[in-house]
Amino acid sequence: MKAYRIELRALLFVCAFFPAVTQAQNVFRVYAGIAPTAYSVSFDNGAPPAYAGKTAKSSYLATNAGLTWVSPKGIYVDMSGQLSGGSATHDLWKDSTVSKDQDFKRDAYTLTGGYSHGFASGVSVSGFGGYTHGKTTLSAPLGATVPTSVGPFVINFSKDIFESNGIFLGVGTGMPALRGQFSASLALAGMKGKWKDDSTFNNTADTTFGFSLGGAYTYPITPALGVTADLRYQQYKYNFNVVNAVPAYTVTEKIASLGVRLGYRF
Numbered sequence: 001m002k003a004y005r006i007e008l009r010a011l012l013f014v015c016a017f018f019p020a021v022t023q024a025q026n027v028f029r030v031y032a033g034i035a036p037t038a039y040s041v042s043f044d045n046g047a048p049p050a051y052a053g054k055t056a057k058s059s060y061l062a063t064n065a066g067l068t069w070v071s072p073k074g075i076y077v078d079m080s081g082q083l084s085g086g087s088a089t090h091d092l093w094k095d096s097t098v099s100k101d102q103d104f105k106r107d108a109y110t111l112t113g114g115y116s117h118g119f120a121s122g123v124s125v126s127g128f129g130g131y132t133h134g135k136t137t138l139s140a141p142l143g144a145t146v147p148t149s150v151g152p153f154v155i156n157f158s159k160d161i162f163e164s165n166g167i168f169l170g171v172g173t174g175m176p177a178l179r180g181q182f183s184a185s186l187a188l189a190g191m192k193g194k195w196k197d198d199s200t201f202n203n204t205a206d207t208t209f210g211f212s213l214g215g216a217y218t219y220p221i222t223p224a225l226g227v228t229a230d231l232r233y234q235q236y237k238y239n240f241n242v243v244n245a246v247p248a249y250t251v252t253e254k255i256a257s258l259g260v261r262l263g264y265r266f
Contacts, residue, residue, distance in 0.1 A: 026072045032065040033228070033261020037084070039106070039254070046249035049148035050155075051092075056138070058104045060088035062257065070116075078112040078130075090138055096155065098141035108134035114172075122176040129169040132189070136162045140197075157197035166191030170212070180219040180226075187212040191236070210236030210253075218263075225264050232257045 042055040066080030089101035114128025142158040170187030188211050196202040216230035234255040241248055 031263035035259025056092035096144040103139040157199040164193035
């Protein structure tokens with residue numbers, strides 16, 4: 001039986017938290033941190049038999065780092081990257097004859113630009129947009145057998161690779177409280193991607209839309225050094241067309257993280 005792969009989407013990493021941006025203009029800020037992350041991708045019943053009705057889950061400790069520049073006019077540019085931990089795994093193939101979890105790897109890189117306006121009360125509002133690229137790798141137990149509704153399926157590949165890129169637009173707000181700064185953001189994204197394995201499968205996805213929600217609190221340890229805790233939730237739904245005689249099907253990707261990072265401005 002021919003093996004079919006499904007395209008899934010790397011997460012959209014939007015670094016939209018710039019607390020007190022109007023008070024810290026004409027500066028550079030560098031930051032780095034960690035974020036415990038829960039990732040899942042669910043396949044509807046119309047997906048290829050080996051994937052139909054399944055949900056792949058992974059929990060890992062992501063690391064992230066970035067650099068932000070803020071102009072005297074409130075314009076800012078941010079470059080950021082995120083990597084999953086080296087010991088990350090996923091459970092998509094837990095029902096195969098090799099039931100152990102397989103290796104999982106994800107990295108994402110984002111360029112964001114925006115404008116922030118501050119009011120006398122200390123509240124700020126911002127608009128932003130940018131470009132993101134991501135790559136997700138799901139290892140698979142080559143040679144293992146998976147039960148499906150149409151009979152046993154033999155996995156003839158050792159990993160699936162998905163690369164995505166796209167643009168996003170969003171809005172954010174911040175307000176001072178508890179000796180620090182609270183902020184929140186909402187972003188919408190339009191993404192395209194390519195899915196392939198290390199055997200013969202190679203396919204592309206149409207433009208897909210999704211959203212990202214975030215909230216953060218930043219506490220200034222010193223005038224230059226601050227610590228930020230942030231919560232992020234992202235969800236994307238992909239509608240795939242007929243490919244290799246497989247009917248159209250839907251894939252839903254969800255990512256939730258709660259992280260902490262240190263930032264230094266100069």
